[in-house]
Amino acid sequence: MPVVSAFLVPGNPLPKLKPEVLGLGRLAAATQRAGRALAASRPDAVLVYSTQWLAVLDQQWLTRRHSAGVHVDENWYEFGDLPYDIHVDATLANACVAASPGIGIHARGVDYDGFPIDSGTITAASLMEIGSEARPLVVGSNNLYHDAQITERLGAMAAACADEQGKRVAIVGVGGLSGALFRAEIDLRADRIASAEDDRWNQRVLRLIESADVGELRRVIPEFSAEARADMGFKHFHWILGALKGRFVGARVHAYGPLYGSGGAVIEFTL
Amino acid sequence: MARGEIIAGFLAPHPPHLVYGENPPQNEPRSQGGWEQLRWAYERARAALDAMKPDVLLVHSPHWITSVGHHFLGVRQLSGKSVDPIFPNLFRYDFSLEVDVELAEACAEAGRRAGLVTKLMRNPNFRVDYGTITTLHMIRPQWDIPVVGISANNTPYYLNTKEGLAEMDTLGKATREAIAATGRRAVLLASNTLSHWHFHEEPAIPEDMSKEHPQTMAGYQWDMRMIELMRKGRMREVFKLLPQFIDEAFAEVKSGAFTWMHAAMQYPELSAELFGYGTVIGTGNAVMLWNLRDAGLSMLDAPALRAASRDAARDAQRESITAGRVS
Numbered sequence: 001m002p003v004v005s006a007f008l009v010p011g012n013p014l015p016k017l018k019p020e021v022l023g024l025g026r027l028a029a030a031t032q033r034a035g036r037a038l039a040a041s042r043p044d045a046v047l048v049y050s051t052q053w054l055a056v057l058d059q060q061w062l063t064r065r066h067s068a069g070v071h072v073d074e075n076w077y078e079f080g081d082l083p084y085d086i087h088v089d090a091t092l093a094n095a096c097v098a099a100s101p102g103i104g105i106h107a108r109g110v111d112y113d114g115f116p117i118d119s120g121t122i123t124a125a126s127l128m129e130i131g132s133e134a135r136p137l138v139v140g141s142n143n144l145y146h147d148a149q150i151t152e153r154l155g156a157m158a159a160a161c162a163d164e165q166g167k168r169v170a171i172v173g174v175g176g177l178s179g180a181l182f183r184a185e186i187d188l189r190a191d192r193i194a195s196a197e198d199d200r201w202n203q204r205v206l207r208l209i210e211s212a213d214v215g216e217l218r219r220v221i222p223e224f225s226a227e228a229r230a231d232m233g234f235k236h237f238h239w240i241l242g243a244l245k246g247r248f249v250g251a252r253v254h255a256y257g258p259l260y261g262s263g264g265a266v267i268e269f270t271l
Numbered sequence: 272m273a274r275g276e277i278i279a280g281f282l283a284p285h286p287p288h289l290v291y292g293e294n295p296p297q298n299e300p301r302s303q304g305g306w307e308q309l310r311w312a313y314e315r316a317r318a319a320l321d322a323m324k325p326d327v328l329l330v331h332s333p334h335w336i337t338s339v340g341h342h343f344l345g346v347r348q349l350s351g352k353s354v355d356p357i358f359p360n361l362f363r364y365d366f367s368l369e370v371d372v373e374l375a376e377a378c379a380e381a382g383r384r385a386g387l388v389t390k391l392m393r394n395p396n397f398r399v400d401y402g403t404i405t406t407l408h409m410i411r412p413q414w415d416i417p418v419v420g421i422s423a424n425n426t427p428y429y430l431n432t433k434e435g436l437a438e439m440d441t442l443g444k445a446t447r448e449a450i451a452a453t454g455r456r457a458v459l460l461a462s463n464t465l466s467h468w469h470f471h472e473e474p475a476i477p478e479d480m481s482k483e484h485p486q487t488m489a490g491y492q493w494d495m496r497m498i499e500l501m502r503k504g505r506m507r508e509v510f511k512l513l514p515q516f517i518d519e520a521f522a523e524v525k526s527g528a529f530t531w532m533h534a535a536m537q538y539p540e541l542s543a544e545l546f547g548y549g550t551v552i553g554t555g556n557a558v559m560l561w562n563l564r565d566a567g568l569s570m571l572d573a574p575a576l577r578a579a580s581r582d583a584a585r586d587a588q589r590e591s592i593t594a595g596r597v598s
Contacts (some may be wrong), residue, residue, distance in 0.1 A: 077397055145471060
């Protein structure tokens with residue numbers, strides 16, 4: 001099996017930008033722990049799907065071998081910059097572009113200087129210490145017209161491409177849980193999940209993931225998405241599920257907490 | 272201080288294809304042209320703007336999406352490379368712009384007073400979104416007029432169209448107040464497409480105009496209906512139909528720029544000049560002008576003038592009372 005580890009981490013950059021805030025610092029530290037676990041699994045590459053890389057035409061794959069610069073989030077710019085230095089396994093990424101039509105998806109590579117890599121990918125790469133030369137990424141976009149099933153097929157296809165190249169890969173889904181954000185400015189130290197109902201939904205989904213109840217997860221995720229505004233329909237989880245061929249035996253939740261009212265969790269899957 | 276003026280408002284859509292088709296030196300990719308009818312429409316809009324001699328251009332862009340409040344560019348000089356995340360093959364543009372920070376601050380303050388959450392973007396490394404840049408390039412490629420860039424708060428999508436556009440109405444009124452308070456001669460730019468149903472795959476040659484057409488007949492028909500009302504100046508009807516237009520044509524005006532602009536202009540029942548219409552990957556785009564100056568509707572009451580007017584009225588009242596007593 002080419003997949004050696006799998007993780008779901010938040011894409012909101014606040015834990016990276018404001019780790020001195022207790023709750024955000026916990027999420028940041030947990031993401032760093034997840035990164036260490038990922039490194040220990042000794043992957044050749046990391047297959048990343050971030051809900052914040054939005055696409056509407058085609059399925060985009062980052063094929064630029066090296067991207068470096070300073071990113072500023074369009075919402076959280078006041079808390080500072082997000083420097084990035086990201087290496088990509090271009091051979092594997094190009095294989096994903098080439099294989100996409102085989103599952104009925106029009107795709108293209110993105111190889112441009114200055115391309116705005118999204119905050120989620122940058123935050124995860126930075127905190128988990130992935131995207132280095134030792135652990136290069138393959139990053140797929142979140143096409144807004146793709147549903148959970150298509151996203152699952154993409155995850156499976158990316159893992160199959162890695163298998164064909166004889167590569168060990170880690171899987172990372174970057175995105176949140178409940179999606180309701182506070183609409184007015186808050187003191188970050190007083191952050192909380194926007195509603196008790198959202199909190200209940202998050203806890204329920206986390207329990208199901210911990211118990212690896214994939215059947216029940218598939219059943220409740222549409223409801224979770226509708227009622228708790230799950231981040232992009234929780235497609236980042238489907239990316240992971242696709243790469244894992246729908247199977248894992250359990251999961252460890254390293255941290256769960258609020259991100260300006262929305263829910264974020266750091267999850268390590270047991271394979 | 273000069274009396275503030277909202278000279279005009281333009282509907283000024285932002286498909287990056289128009290910049291790509293023009294091949295300006297700032298944009299890295301090269302094209303064989305394309306979308307000429309829209310680019311020629313912008314040529315006429317450029318000439319109209321040139322004659323207006325504004326102090327500032329205010330642009331509301333749906334591609335700077337903010338979730339906590341309405342944000343304004345608040346750094347005097349911003350520059351860098353803006354690469355479109357959707358069309359990186361078409362738009363990789365080196366921008367450099369000057370922000371009218373004083374007016375941006377006044378807009379943010381007026382918005383706050385009106386009950387909105389507003390923020391000033393003070394990070395000098397901020398990359399300006401391609402919607403703002405495309406609209407500004409297409410209307411004024413010389414980049415010699417200061418700008419105020421305004422984000423699109425996502426309320427119309429997060430809550431609903433009605434509540435979202437009500438916020439944009441408040442934002443527009445606050446913008447008007449700020450322009451009056453600072454005495455600027457301003458032109459407003461609503462960076463919005465009309466019908467927004469689009470292709471899901473790009474033609475092999477993006478500028479192959481044999482592949483360009485409206486994505487849906489319904490979207491095209493809605494565009495023509497709305498444009499015809501705008502040309503006739505029947506704006507009350509336009510705004511009455513707007514929610515239905517948004518729902519049925521997936522219109523990008525949902526993001527708020529169009530409502531913001533007309534609220535700032537006090538919703539004039541004024542005929543718009545249509546410079547041109549065309550589709551871009553199937554979406555409907557119109558370049559249009561509401562010329563308030565020509566209609567005698569552009570001058571704003573500055574707070575100082577309003578205060579002077581109030582003082583004069585009070586003095587007149589006092590004189591009247593005094594005269595009454597004397598008599």
